[in-house]
Amino acid sequence: MATIPVETGFIIAGLLFLLGLIGVLVRRNIIYILLAIEIMLNAAGLAFVVAGAHWEQPDGQVMYFFVLTMAAAEVAVGLSLVLQMYHKFNTLDANLINRMRG
Amino acid sequence: MTSADVLHLLPLIVLAGGTIIGMLGIAVYRDHILTLVITLGTLIGAFVTLRFPLHSPNEYITPLVQFDGYAIFFLGLLFLTALAVAVMSYGYMRGRAVVREELYILLLIAMLGCSVLVSSTHFASFFLGLEVLSVSLYALAAYLRSQPTDIEAGLKYLIPAATSSSFLLFGMAMVYAHTGTMELSGLAQFATGTWHKSDLLALAGMGMILIGIGFKLALVPFHFWAADVYEGAPAPVTALIATASKGAVFALLLRYFSAMGIQVREPFFVIFTVVAIASMFLGNYLALFQSNLKRLLAYSSIAHMGYLLVAFLAGGRLAVTAVMFYLLAYFITTLGAFGVLTALSNKDTDFSHLAGYRGLVFHHPLLGTVLAVMMFSLAGIPLTAGFLAKFYVLFAGVRSALWLLVLVLIVNSVVGLFYYLRVIVAIYQPVPLTPEESRAGQPYRPAPSASLIGGVLLVVLTVGLIWLGVYPGPVIRWIEALLGL
Amino acid sequence: MLSLLWLVPILPLVGFAILAVTAGQLARKAVSVIAVGAVSLSALIAIGITVAYTITAPAGTVYSQTLWQWMRVGNFAPAVALHLDALSMTMMVVVAFVSALIHIYSTGFMADDTGYSRFFAYMNLFVGAMLTLVLADNLLLLYLGWEGVGLCSYLLIGFWYRDPDNVRAALKAFFVTRIGDTAFAIGIFLLFTSLGTLNIPAVLDEISTYAPGSTLPTAAAALLLVGAMAKSAQLPLQTWLPDAMAGPTPVSALIHAATMVTAGVYLIARMHTLFVMAPAVLLAVAIIGAVTQLVASFSALTQYDIKRILAYSTISQIGYMFLALGVGAWAAAIYHFGTHAFFKAALFLGAGVVIKMLDEEHDIFKMGGLRHRYPLTFWAFLFAALTLAAVPPLTITFNSKDLILNQAFLSKGGRGLWILGLIGTFLTAAYTFRMVFVVFFGPAQSRPEKTPARSMVAPFVVLAFLGAIAGIPELLTAIFGSQNLSSFLRSALPGPTRDFPSADGPWLFQLIYVATALAGIAVAYLLYERAPQYTRSVVSTSVGSWLHRWWFADWGFDWLYQKLFVGPYVVLARINRNDVVDLFYKGLALISRVINGLLSSTVNGNVRWYVAAVAGGAVIVVGLVVIL
């Protein structure tokens, strides 16, 4: 199996990460923001896998499992919060949750 | 795995086991006091079992964690902190018509995360600990979900934190990609060598790791979440965020970067210096006229993390001692302050508006005095632990000739004094109001919800604070002994 | 007897202490007994000491008595020690004696005053301080007395403190003299730093090793001179003395005529060697004296207030003493001081009697014709006035002034001074008799009948008499060449080089002086008794009225000082009440507040902005890593 060069892998991961970041920054709907964060986490996971593959170690993939698990936990908490937010604020617009400031 | 190894890891095992028992306990019989007892028991158990690793500190069991003297110090500190938070939570949750028991479970889980963090020697445990801590904190921050501010706090914590975690992860991946190791010892080997142009990937990765850490510590420019989360989260949770979460992450920072010794090398020295100065200034200036005590403490914590960075930047053994002592003092002080705040909160709102503290010392002498002492400690006035802590930091800075930072620290101490004094002034403002004030509305007179145990806690904290301030010799010697100095 | 010297200054101080501690709780009778008793006892001892000293002068003609070591730091070791020689003894006895008489007078004058006890406390304190000044053995102790009398002067001018004008006059007196005191103090620093001692004889010994006219003696003498000028109300620091008449009349008599204001004269005489070593300063002393006496005489001519006339007269007479000092007529200056103390005190006491009888009337033009109603007062007053105007042969004291003029004539380049002095003699006679004619002659004004208390009249008459006969010793010398005051003082002061202006003897000059004085009296008679309408017409011309106003307003000195110093100081103080320096800190506070506002607005509650900040921070951190 021909290995993909580590640079290529990192460029893809970096692009993915950047996409996710842009998503977080430009989207106002909180669900999309969570989605974009997932993309960023997975980009990082990809980077681990690439790096692990480069060094021919399992560590990268192990890390990816951790990332997956934690992402799932985060999303679980995140979505429940979104639910509550919808109850209280009647909106999913992230710009509108700013009762506290200053 | 031998039985010795099990004993060595016993604190973590006790903590995890206690969490499970707590969960099961709730499933079987939901009771506030029972859960509290389980939690306290678990924490005490974990604390007591620290003696096993203490007597064989350098045993190497797994590449992920290491229970050396340094870790043990922080573990003990964290367990005691959690104990205090649990006690505070009891008084805080007692009168509330919500599910109360899960709070303790989440607290224990957060502790588990912290424990892994402070003993971490591997990126995996680093990440896991951080995330375990973070996720439970999201939930804790939004625990009183009937209140919009709590939800808001949870979200405002979650989204930036998750973003910064992605940065952290990506940075780890970069470092890993370049060095091929995720173990601290390996990383240290890399970092202490000479750096070449080609090492840029790893160095940039380390920079990104810093973002994750900086976020947790609420260093400038990652500090924005702090005030909102402090304000929205329930008071005991805020106390936890302010102490355990920050302390654990700082301990980790110190372990990683001291081992690698790169904070004293370009470019990280510059980055840390800039961040430290910015944190001190912004934190203090943001707090200056803040009228909400929780937000005020949030901003103050930003500044305090900046102070700590001065010691951190000084490097060497003294820096480690300084940071440990500082965190010890800071934990006690913050817990005391939030303890008072918690005790004064009722089921409608957290008692955080400064105006409400007017004349506190006259109707609640104990609470007022404790809060005043805590403020003096934060301000670094003698007789309190905060003074010696600041002394240590300044000394570390002076010894390493970090004159710019020392000067900034001094200037900021004066600025900081102003808002701590505002709290103290409020506490000691005599009760009769001036006409303008009575027009603005009678301030809320708190009916403290402090339990007896909460009161005892406050007294213990205050006594500890003053003891540390007046006769810190034994504690310093003990810290040095732990570090094997 | 001499060993009782310490009692002389101490007794009045004890009197003060008793009165101060009892704070007005004592009966008037007791107050009188304590105050008058203390001062009289002190005067008796002083006289006793004088007698003892004259009979058997102590070895070296100096008697000194150390009470205790005041302080000692290195060789800075001033003691509280008294120094008695011919000079200080003359001063002491005159001061003590006049003080005692005026104390007696005051028991009558102040009889109805509510502040009776306070008044006597201050007076006793004054006498104590003045005697300390006179007897001091070192400059620091002298300075103590010097400041002490200044304080008492302030306290007594402002004695009737309810009237702000009085208090202002008191403040003015204190501030102006304090300026002089400060110069004096600087002079002391200079002398000590250079010579390493403050003991007066030692200082004089040391200073005589310097070359005449060298920097140190000149500077030190100039500084001391400023002190003396302020204290003795010499130009241009004379402005406080006329206002000082706001105090009770006995105060004016004692402090602002007889004793305190002559302290400057005493200082210069005491430090005569120093001044001799500084010829330029000595010349300045003479010029200041000559000009002052002239300027003050003109002002005296225009005043209405009887006490102000006398005040200007005092300034003018002290001017004569300065002139005397300046031309080296040391003994003559002291002699003039002595006679002046008597007759000027007498004039004031007389004026006090008149004022008291006329219900606090000060304006001479509202008096008139008092000759018949108060004959005793009139005669005594007249005698004193004649003494002041220096007219023989009714008074024998004329020649104290003549000695001065003779000496001026003899001194190098002193002809001009002599002429100035002569004009002064004329003017003195003129303003004195203007007052006499206006007050005691002319049409009588109807006033309620009052009789002056005996305690008031007696000291007044005694003083007038003494003033008139005080010249006897000098006159005897002139005739018989026997022992006189000048030669007595020679043990402490250098004597004049020659006694008479010319070989023809004193008679020619004496004649000139007497003629001048008589001319002055004649002019006063013409202008104020015989043809007052003519005076009015002169004054009503534009030049006349301008001059009149100018002289009346003390040659505009007050106006000038108000514009130059007082006004700016007050205005600046008002502007700067809140301290400009504080603006800096207020600015800091303001900046902090602005920064806080700006920063707070960045924490805007929008979570997406927070994330953006994290991203931005990441860019910065990674960017820094890449760049550095």
Next chain:
Amino acid sequence: MILAGLLIITAGGGILAWVVGAWSERACRWVALLALCADLALLIFVWVSYSASGGALMEPPWLLQIDYPWIGPLGIRFHLGMDGLSLLLVTLTAFLGIASVGASWTEIREHVPAFHLTLLWTLAGTMGVFLALDLFLFYFFWELMLVPMYFLIGIWGHEGRVRAAYKFFLFTQGGGLLLFAGILGLYFLHARNTGVYSFQYRELLQGVASSSFAFMLMLGFFLGFAVKLPVVGLHTWLPDAHTEAPTAGSVVLAGLMLKTGAYGFLRFALPLFPNQSAELASAAMILGTIGILYGAFLAFAQTDAKRLVAYTSISHLGFALLGIYAGNRLALQGAIIVLLAHGLSTGGLFIVVGALQERFHTRRMDELSGLWSSIPRMGGVAMFLAVASLGLPGLANFVGEFLVLTGTFAVSPVLAAIAALGFVLSSIYSLWLIYRLFQGPERRMKEAPDLGGREMAIFGAIIAVIIWLGVYPQPVLTTAKPTVDSLVSSATYVMQAADEFGERERSPYEETGAPEAEYDER
């Protein structure tokens, strides 16, 4: 042991007063008073036995010392020592402490026990400052006196107390932190030179190499003390704090707390950094002179009597600064007398103003006038104190100021002459105060009692001491002599400062070669 006893009596007395206060306010006041009287008695005993011993000392110039380890790992010791200077200032502390308790007897009616606790702790802190010989301990006490002082102003003060307390605390803490940085730098420098980490005064005295680093450290010390003194430019906290503090607070502030700044110069800034201080001497003397004149000028401008008195402190302590940096025997002795005299006269004036405020509920001079006729005794006392404060010979202030100026004249005649103008300006503000309050037409005011027995006792004591210092200051001079001697002998800065001005003519003290025998006269 006596030294620890002093601190224990004072601090413990505070706690006892607080505890007793819950039962009876009267008892609380008495406990505080007795504790301070015990201090004073102890100090007088020390003084008498020292004088009786003929000045023989185990380890000159220290009369008494105690030394225990405190924070071992950092080389911090609980080391107290008392020399003549400390003895004088601690005695002043106890004396003014008694006066403050007395002055608060009827003025303070709220939270009486807490008041006495804070007051006594302030005094304990002040005593500690005067006694500490370990720089860390010194700083510890330095801060310890500020915190209770802050509460004294902030709780029992007048209308503007909150602002004033802020300002006070921020300024003094800012200065304190600079001082602390200086101490740490010195600690570190010493350790680098010798390898021993120690805060001991004696060890640190070994001297630091002259370097720009040492100059920076000296500047830290200087600024720390300068805020406290206060040196002009850093003085703006003072009028606010003094004005708004309760009477006892003002007395302690003016009478004692400012002295800690001067003490700091004498004990630490100069001996630790002789060369560096020499470089700064001329600037410091100029600042002192400006302070004398500017303080007096500002005092005159005030309409609030207490504020006026407050500004006079700036002027008086300008003399202290001038004397300290002039640096010869005369000037230093003078500065020490100025410290004592200012404490008494200004403290007394604050008590007068406090008594007025208690009676008439105003301190504004345009609302008060002609009070002499209704309360003559207070008028007399005020007059005495004003006259003392304007430097009348025969009273304490004069001795100090005159010595300072005479000493300064040897170093810089110009500055001495300019500073002497302070005599004129001080007379203006002092007598102005008397004029506006006690003289002039009587206002229709509320009937008020004159000074009572308690107040007369306080003033009587103050007046007696002022006169004593004025006519026979020798015991004080003798007591301070060993300290001054060691300062002068170690102080190269004196000579350098003199050279810098280059205007000295013949200075008598160097030539005579310190005539010990005649000087030691007691």
